Amino acid sequence: xxxxxxxxxxxxxxxGDNSIINCAYSNSASDYFIWYKQxxxxxxxxxxxxxxxxxxxxxxxxxxxLNKTVKHLSLQIAATQPGDSAxxxxxxxxxxxxxxxxxxxxxxxxxxx
Amino acid sequence: DGGITQSPKxxxxxxxxxxxxxxxxxxxxxxxxxxxxxxxxxxxxxYYSQIxxxxxxxxxxxxxxxxxxKKESFPLTVTSAQKNPTAFYLCATxxxxxxxxxxxxxxxxxx
Numbered sequence: 001x002x003x004x005x006x007x008x009x010x011x012x013x014x015x016g017d018n019s020i021i022n023c024a025y026s027n028s029a030s031d032y033f034i035w036y037k038q039x040x041x042x043x044x045x046x047x048x049x050x051x052x053x054x055x056x057x058x059x060x061x062x063x064x065x066l067n068k069t070v071k072h073l074s075l076q077i078a079a080t081q082p083g084d085s086a087x088x089x090x091x092x093x094x095x096x097x098x099x100x101x102x103x104x105x106x107x108x109x110x111x112x113x
Numbered sequence: 114d115g116g117i118t119q120s121p122k123x124x125x126x127x128x129x130x131x132x133x134x135x136x137x138x139x140x141x142x143x144x145x146x147x148x149x150x151x152x153x154x155x156x157x158x159x160y161y162s163q164i165x166x167x168x169x170x171x172x173x174x175x176x177x178x179x180x181x182x183k184k185e186s187f188p189l190t191v192t193s194a195q196k197n198p199t200a201f202y203l204c205a206t207x208x209x210x211x212x213x214x215x216x217x218x219x220x221x222x223x224x
Contacts, residue, residue, distance in 0.1 A: 008153050034212040043119075043203050043215030044156075089155065091212070101213060103148075105155040 008087060010108045019077040021107045023090035028071065030092035034101065035064060035075045038087045047075070047088075077109075085111045116140040119204050119216035125224045126191065126198060134189045134219045136204035142214070144207040145187035149173060149200045150218075156203065162187055191221065199223050 013019045025033075031052040036044035050057045050064045050073075057064050063076040073090050087108050091101040116139045126132045136145065144163050148156040158171030162181040176195025181187055191198045201220050205213040 008155075032212075036215075041201075041218070041220075043205075043217050044213075045215070046212055049212055100158075100161065101207075103156045 008106045008108045010110060012110045012112055013080050014112050015080060015082060017080055019075075019080045019084070019109060021075045021077075021088050021109065023073040023075075023104045023107075025071050025073065025090070025092050025102075025104075027092065027094050027102070028068075029094040030102075032093040033064070033066060033073050034091045035062075035073075036089045036091065037084075038089065038106070040086075044089060080109075080111050082111050082113065085109055117204060117206055117214060117216035119202075119219050121219060122217070124219055124221045126221060127224060129193045131190055131192050132221065134191070134202055134204075134221070136187045136189065136216060137185055138187075138206045139185065140206055140208070140214065141184070142206035142208045143184070145181070146205040146207070146213065147171075147177075147179065147187070147189045148203045148205065150203060151200050159189065159202075 034049040035047040037047050038044040048059045048062050048064050050066050061078045065074045087106045089106045090104045093101050118137045120135045146161040147159040149159055150156050157173050159177050160168055160171050160179040162168035165181055165184050168179050168181050176192055178190045199222050201218050203218050204216040207213045
């Protein structure tokens with residue numbers, strides 16, 4: 001339902017540490033998931049995606065883990081840098097839902113120097 | 114922004130006025146979407162279109178209208194019926210089986 005007034009949770013990490021951003025989904029029919037990064041005043045940018053037939057996928061400094069049993073998705077960022085400071089959204093698409101993604105509320109990542 | 118152009122970047126609307134936000138793409142993607150984002154919140158779907166001359170309401174369509182006369186263009190009109198239009202508006206496109214590509218957004222403010 002509506003989440004008006006719900007503000008984004010915040011994750012603060014020290015520069016150089018690893019970051020883990022979590023996302024829960026409710027639709028067990030979802031079979032495609034994406035993580036986006038949104039910097040202030042800009043549109044979201046694609047980071048990494050994963051299909052439900054996979055448990056893990058790695059990119060450059062990022063790893064996405066999918067646990068279908070508990071409907072949980074996580075984004076791990078290795079050696080977090082100041083440029084990683086942004087809002088991170090997960091999104092999912094159900095089987096047969098075409099391209100229509102449903103977005104999570106997002107997490108604000110703050111990197112402390 | 115990957116071939117998606119949103120304009121203007123900033124837009125000011127007076128009370129009772131209709132305004133139109135532009136979204137143009139050269140990615141040859143069939144699907145196009147409009148989202149609204151309020152400060153500190155996630156993305157809410159306004160309207161989407163899977164093909165030319167067809168579109169569907171999203172979760173918060175009231176007070177908005179769209180058209181899809183060309184594959185490249187999906188303009189959004191914020192009508193006077195939208196009582197709280199101040200927000201950041203994002204247009205996105207999608208190709209079959211792939212995720213969205215977003216534009217850079219339009220920030221609309223009521224004055």
